[in-house]
Amino acid sequence: MIVTPSWQQPSHPDLIQVISSPDKFGNFALSLVSLPAGAFFARIDKYHFVNDRSYATVEASQGRHLELDSDLLYVNHSCDPALEFDVTRMEVRVSHHRRLNKGDELTFFYPSTELHMAQPFDCHCRASECKGRIAGAAQMEPSHLDEYWLNQHVQEQLARKNYANDVIVATER
16 A cells, blocks of 8 residues: 655655655664664654554554654664664664664564554564564563563553562552
8 A cells, every 4th residue: 555655755765765665564764874782873863743643653652653754754673673763762772782774674573662553463584583463562571572672652651560470460469
């Protein structure tokens, strides 16, 4: 399904090449640069807030979702992500665990921003550590999340959830 973007493309002509596909959810982005692990990639500066989460939104904080108005929208999910979306600092960085090379597909780990997904899906990233079903951080095993950088709001919500679970377990004893 080809959707006409509301912004002028390319939005990041020195960083991102968008590859269009006639397949539903088939568009993706490639890197036009090589950068070391942890390096700054781009600012998240073109967006608008929306009331409800959707497959195209990024959770910015509990109950706040934004739609990207740039080619960053085409950064898809992977269980071996190339990038990290930091919605506290409103920036995108190269993943802390690997280098980004020119031509790499631009991906990030969706549960790093999403506690619950609007549209859970079966991941087909083919990464050796693929987690399978992606439904948001709240639905994942904590040991699986330990491998990833997570946004502050996701960490805080998971901590509250775990605290509530500990209280329930303690009161059941």
